[in-house]
Amino acid sequence: MQETKRERTPAIIDCNVWIDLLSGNDALEKKIVEEGYPIIITSYGVVEVLRALGHIARKLKIPPGNLESKFWSFCILPSIDKQFKVPFTTSLIDEVKNTPEFRVIAKLLDMEVKDTPYIVAAFQHGACLVTQDKRSILVKKEEIKQKLGVRALTDVEFLSEK
Amino acid sequence: MTQNKHDVVWTIKVDAAFDKAAQRILELYGYKSKAEIVREAVREFLIRRGLANLLGGEVIVPGTSPMSPIEALGQIKAALTKVPKGELAVLANKARDDVAKEFLGEQE
Numbered sequence: 001m002q003e004t005k006r007e008r009t010p011a012i013i014d015c016n017v018w019i020d021l022l023s024g025n026d027a028l029e030k031k032i033v034e035e036g037y038p039i040i041i042t043s044y045g046v047v048e049v050l051r052a053l054g055h056i057a058r059k060l061k062i063p064p065g066n067l068e069s070k071f072w073s074f075c076i077l078p079s080i081d082k083q084f085k086v087p088f089t090t091s092l093i094d095e096v097k098n099t100p101e102f103r104v105i106a107k108l109l110d111m112e113v114k115d116t117p118y119i120v121a122a123f124q125h126g127a128c129l130v131t132q133d134k135r136s137i138l139v140k141k142e143e144i145k146q147k148l149g150v151r152a153l154t155d156v157e158f159l160s161e162k
Numbered sequence: 163m164t165q166n167k168h169d170v171v172w173t174i175k176v177d178a179a180f181d182k183a184a185q186r187i188l189e190l191y192g193y194k195s196k197a198e199i200v201r202e203a204v205r206e207f208l209i210r211r212g213l214a215n216l217l218g219g220e221v222i223v224p225g226t227s228p229m230s231p232i233e234a235l236g237q238i239k240a241a242l243t244k245v246p247k248g249e250l251a252v253l254a255n256k257a258r259d260d261v262a263k264e265f266l267g268e269q270e
Contacts, residue, residue, distance in 0.1 A: 019254040022235065023242035033235065047265070052257035053238075054191045059245055059253065064191055065202065067241060073234035096265045103266075114262035132251075 008162065009151075010038040010081065010127040014118055015048035017130050017155055022053075022071070027159050036079040037161070040125050043084035044095050044117040083125070109144065111136045122150045130158040174200065190260065 013021070021028045031037045041049075053067040075082060084095075095117065096102075102116040109119075115136050122129040128151040131137050137144070141152040153161070176184075184196045193199050229237075242250060 015258050016251060016254045019242070019250050022238045023245075023247065023250055024239040029235070033232065044261075044265070048254075048258050048261050051191075051261055052254040055253040055257055056242060056245055056250065058191070059249070060241060062241065063198070064193065067238060070229065070234040070238050073229040074231045074238065077231040099266055112262075113266050114258055117266075 008038055010040050010125060011130050011153075011158060011161070012040050012042070012045070012118055012122045012125070012127045013158075014129070014131040014133065015045065015052055016132045018045070018049045019052055019056075020132075020155065022049075022074070025155075028155065031159055032079060033077065038079050038081060040081045040083055040121065040127050041075065042095060042117065042121045044121070046082075046084065083121070109140060109147070111140060119144065119148065119150055123148050128153050128158070128161070130155055172197075172200070 017028070021032065032039055049071065050068055053071055054064040057064040057067050074080075098120075099113075102113050102120065105116045105119065106113040109116075111119075115131075115133060118129055118131070119137075121127070129137070130153050132155060137152050138154060144150050144152050181196075184199055187193060187199050188196065193202075245253075
């Protein structure tokens with residue numbers, strides 16, 4: 001495993017991309033685990049991923065804590081920059097207390113409010129946003145780039161990032 | 163939870179609103195029982211207050227697991243490959259909607 005290369009633009013990956021990575025997308029795994037591409041995860045992102053893992057655990061009839069604890073273990077990876085403190089519940093409260101601002105941004109960009117925490121985090125950390133959300137984000141990638149300077153990438157585009 | 167001879171049984175009285183909330187948690191998070199919610203709530207309480215040592219080493223705090231990231235990813239992958247990709251995407255989208263409703267007040 002290589003050390004995280006900080007000179008590269010970090011990426012924020014959305015919940016669907018996380019689940020894709022965790023379910024065995026070899027190309028994403030190579031990029032993030034083997035090449036050590038820097039990934040930022042916020043408390044809001046963590047909550048989405050943990051909730052998804054909870055739903056999956058329910059489907060598999062295994063205890064939710066099983067996948068959750070393994071997710072935390074995976075997040076020890078040096079290339080994953082965790083933007084929250086432990087316990088992360090307080091960080092989440094701090095992050096979502098800006099809900100009115102999220103709503104304003106969503107209205108301005110005509111997108112769903114649930115996408116704005118990712119956009120804001122990418123803006124805040126100078127990161128690109130990797131998403132599979134064609135309907136709300138990718139369709140507006142030019143506008144998001146122009147107004148906020150945030151690059152929204154598909155997972156395929158992300159794989160070709162240096 | 164498998165019963166062993168050291169287990170202790172708690173009987174807890176709660177009001178109807180609390181019970182309704184616990185029932186909703188069962189539906190949302192997939193816990194098998196309210197007892198499981200209580201166990202996890204107490205575990206989180208101990209972790210948040212820096213008292214996780216009282217659990218005798220059973221700690222689920224980011225960054226403290228003895229399992230390597232690669233090993234953890236391997237085990238998560240092994241579990242997730244049992245669910246079809248399309249279904250995983252549906253569950254991820256459901257999670258996103260749930261969290262948005264819960265934390266951002268976003269309506270469907």
